[in-house]
Amino acid sequence: MTLPGIEEIRALHEKYAPTQEAFDLVYTHCEIVWHLSAQLLAAAPLEWDGELVRAGALLHDIGVYHLYDADGNLDGGNYIRHGVLGHEILRGEGLPERLGRFCSHHTGVGLTEHDIRSQRLPLPPGDYLAESAEERVVMYADKFHSKSTPPKFLTAPSYARYVARFGTEKVHAFDALRAEFGEPDVTSLAARYGHRVV
Numbered sequence: 001m002t003l004p005g006i007e008e009i010r011a012l013h014e015k016y017a018p019t020q021e022a023f024d025l026v027y028t029h030c031e032i033v034w035h036l037s038a039q040l041l042a043a044a045p046l047e048w049d050g051e052l053v054r055a056g057a058l059l060h061d062i063g064v065y066h067l068y069d070a071d072g073n074l075d076g077g078n079y080i081r082h083g084v085l086g087h088e089i090l091r092g093e094g095l096p097e098r099l100g101r102f103c104s105h106h107t108g109v110g111l112t113e114h115d116i117r118s119q120r121l122p123l124p125p126g127d128y129l130a131e132s133a134e135e136r137v138v139m140y141a142d143k144f145h146s147k148s149t150p151p152k153f154l155t156a157p158s159y160a161r162y163v164a165r166f167g168t169e170k171v172h173a174f175d176a177l178r179a180e181f182g183e184p185d186v187t188s189l190a191a192r193y194g195h196r197v198v
């Protein structure tokens with residue numbers, strides 16, 4: 001099944017974004033994750049499908065749009081559900097499962113069934129771990145940019161400090177990704193988008 005191109009993907013964002021503000025925040029973040037992924041892959045000794053990385057990165061957060069209420073506020077308590085919600089959106093659009101997986105399998109450094117049960121997360125029990133090189137790089141690249149207010153880029157040490165609160169196994173998972181893909185140059189992208197780096 002063919003993957004959607006940039007214009008089709010942008011149209012999907014416009015279709016599901018409840019406001020222009022939500023579109024700007026989420027689409028810009030997705031575009032940044034695509035640039036970060038491409039940058040990491042350019043330096044990685046791996047075979048990858050560039051079209052799949054582009055579509056996966058550009059669509060990975062589309063489920064976030066379903067978490068805005070009528071007043072334009074994000075439902076923070078259910079934020080973790082944005083991945084499975086995005087997967088459902090893409091399935092409903094008739095897009096292939098290999099694309100939907102970028103939505104449901106990019107949270108943190110991978111969610112396990114144990115995480116879901118022990119933290120009582122509002123998700124169907126199961127493992128949501130990035131598997132292919134394309135899924136792993138998008139999940140990893142996503143850790144270097146945040147849709148906070150205002151949006152910001154993170155360095156690898158900043159994300160490592162943040163993820164430590166979720167346990168040492170998450171720190172190890174992040175370290176393994178860091179060893180596999182290296183660290184992106186967030187400074188030049190931050191300057192291009194006018195976002196800060198923390």
Ligand SMILES: [Fe+2]
Pocket residue numbers: 029033060061142
């Ligand atoms: Fe993201």
